[in-house]
Amino acid sequence: xxxxxxxxxxxxxxxxxxxxxxxxxxxxxxxxxxxxxxxxxxxxxxxxxxxxxxxxxxxxxxxxxxxxxxxxxxxxxxxxxxxxxxxxxxxxxxxxxxxxxxxxxxxxxxxxxxxxxxxxxxxxxxxxxxxxxxxxxxxxxxxxxxxxxxxxxxxxxxxxxxxxxxxxxxxxx
Numbered sequence: 001x002x003x004x005x006x007x008x009x010x011x012x013x014x015x016x017x018x019x020x021x022x023x024x025x026x027x028x029x030x031x032x033x034x035x036x037x038x039x040x041x042x043x044x045x046x047x048x049x050x051x052x053x054x055x056x057x058x059x060x061x062x063x064x065x066x067x068x069x070x071x072x073x074x075x076x077x078x079x080x081x082x083x084x085x086x087x088x089x090x091x092x093x094x095x096x097x098x099x100x101x102x103x104x105x106x107x108x109x110x111x112x113x114x115x116x117x118x119x120x121x122x123x124x125x126x127x128x129x130x131x132x133x134x135x136x137x138x139x140x141x142x143x144x145x146x147x148x149x150x151x152x153x154x155x156x157x158x159x160x161x162x163x164x165x166x167x168x169x170x171x172x173x
Contacts, residue, residue, distance in 0.1 A: 039128035041102075041137045047122045049099045052165035055123050061158040065151075069159025072152050075144075082163050091142065095164050097121050113139035123157045130156065 055061055073082070079091040086093040092108035098121050103114035117137055119125050129136045130153050132146035147153045 038131070038135055039124075040135065041117045041119050041125075044119050044125055044128060047120055047124055049120055049122060052098060052161040053167070055098075055161050056158060060154040061123065061161060064158030065155045066159055066162065068152065069155035069157075069162075072147065072156035073159050073163070076156075076160070082160070094160065096166055097164060098123070098126075098161060111139065111141045113137060114141075123161065126157055126160070127153050 076082070076094070079089055081087055081089060081093045082095060084095050086095055088108045092105055092110070097105070100121055102117045102119050102121055102125070103110040114137065130147045133140055133142045133144050147156060
């Protein structure tokens with residue numbers, strides 16, 4: 001009986017120590033790297049709207065990995081259709097969404113926050129959105145943690161530029 005209390009005490013003590021250790025910071029904040037401010041819908045600023053093919057000719061999208069982009073897009077496809085004539089799902093259909101005002105497409109019930117956001121979907125806006133949608137536009141309804149890796153975001157955006165453009169519908173048949 002005493003051994004049982006001893007073992008329980010050791011387990012509880014070890015658990016508390018483990019939890020306290022996890023709560024500590026990993027170390028001092030790295031101040032040698034410049035801190036990049038988070039881009040939000042409010043700080044996005046003016047954007048240049050180009051065609052999908054014009055974006056795809058520019059860095060970083062010209063050298064993007066389309067296979068990795070397709071892999072990253074699997075997450076998008078859980079809630080969005082990408083093809084021409086695709087249905088709205090949990091999220092709006094994304095075919096030809098680049099160059100449109102966020103929250104303005106007919107046939108989908110957007111949150112008030114997104115309807116009033118006032119930005120245009122460009123690769124730059126989508127990149128900032130994909131980092132963490134809740135930070136980019138607080139109060140939007142998209143439940144998605146984000147894509148933290150910049151290379152994965154670039155590949156995904158390049159893939160979406162190709163797959164959701166008007167010319168992608170011409171290549172499907």
